[in-house]
Amino acid sequence: MNNYESVFIATPVLSDQQLEELAGKFRGVITENGGQIVNEEAWGLKKLAYPIQKKTTGYYFLFEFTGEGPIVEALETQYRRDERIIRFLTFRQDKYAVEYSEKRRNKLAGKTVEKKEEE
Template structure:
């Protein structure tokens, strides 16, 4: 099992319920194909660095998960098929990235407790 991190941007013309439906869909793709979600974050509506498909904002989502390499291919195929996703990036985490992610999650949870 490898550790992966994926970030995807959803088009801003959707309602909050539709945006959450898109996020749930891709989390379901991960779990249905033998992956386990380690962490998920919704970064909300943010400005894009440059216009994509004449849009200047998008809803950002981060999902950290573990799984086999074939899961990434399946996930990215689903991203390409869904017209609501305007950009995505998935990469394999090395041991240093996994360690950093754990520290970042611990730091965020400490801030939320305060």
């Protein structure tokens, strides 16, 4: 099993319900092809570095998952077919990237716990 990280940018004109539906669609593609989602994050609406398809903002999503090689091909095929996706990038993580991702997740989880304790 390989570890993968996939980031995609969705068009900014979608509602919250449509964004959740879109993320659910790709979540389903990963699990249907034998993958297991390790982490997923919605980074929200961000400004693009340069205009893409005359759009200057987009919704960013991150999926970290494990699976075999063909899962990436299936996922990227679905990205290409969905016109709501502006850009995407999927790559296989080496052992150092996996360690960094785990540290990053633990650090983010620690921050949310600290905020709850302060309240």
